[in-house]
Amino acid sequence: MDGMSLYIVQTNAVEGRDDEFNEWYDSTHVPDVLSIDGFESAQRFKRSTALDQPDVPTPPYEYSVLYEVSGDPVAAIDRLRAAVVGGRIELTDAMVPGSGSLLLTSLGSKVLASNRGD
Numbered sequence: 001m002d003g004m005s006l007y008i009v010q011t012n013a014v015e016g017r018d019d020e021f022n023e024w025y026d027s028t029h030v031p032d033v034l035s036i037d038g039f040e041s042a043q044r045f046k047r048s049t050a051l052d053q054p055d056v057p058t059p060p061y062e063y064s065v066l067y068e069v070s071g072d073p074v075a076a077i078d079r080l081r082a083a084v085v086g087g088r089i090e091l092t093d094a095m096v097p098g099s100g101s102l103l104l105t106s107l108g109s110k111v112l113a114s115n116r117g118d
Contacts, residue, residue: 003106004040005073010061010100014093021094025065032089033067038076041068061100073103 013021030042045064052058069076083089 005069005106006104007067007069007073007077008064008102010064012062012096014096017094021092024092024094033080036076036080036083038069038071038073038079039067040070073105
């Protein structure tokens with residue numbers, strides 16, 4: 001598979017341990033993941049409550065990370081999983097077990113706003 005794919009992972013911190021969770025994620029986990037062949041970049045996000053509505057269920061995850069993955073994304077994710085299972089990448093007990101993930105493959109080139117004529 002050619003081009004760039006997006007791999008989005010969603011997680012939660014154990015209640016009261018957000019600072020520890022975020023320190024581990026930024027200082028340890030993201031660099032560990034980016035050492036895996038195919039993982040090119042990472043950017044972390046925290047869910048905003050700005051669009052929450054009283055009659056709509058709250059999404060289950062507070063934190064997300066968006067990885068850009070080159071080449072075959074399934075092979076890259078398999079390498080990542082093998083590194084975790086093999087103990088080369090360690091997780092933290094400040095993270096709630098279980099996560100959500102989504103793999104998006106590109107349908108075309110990135111379109112930039114630079115053509116607006118601003």
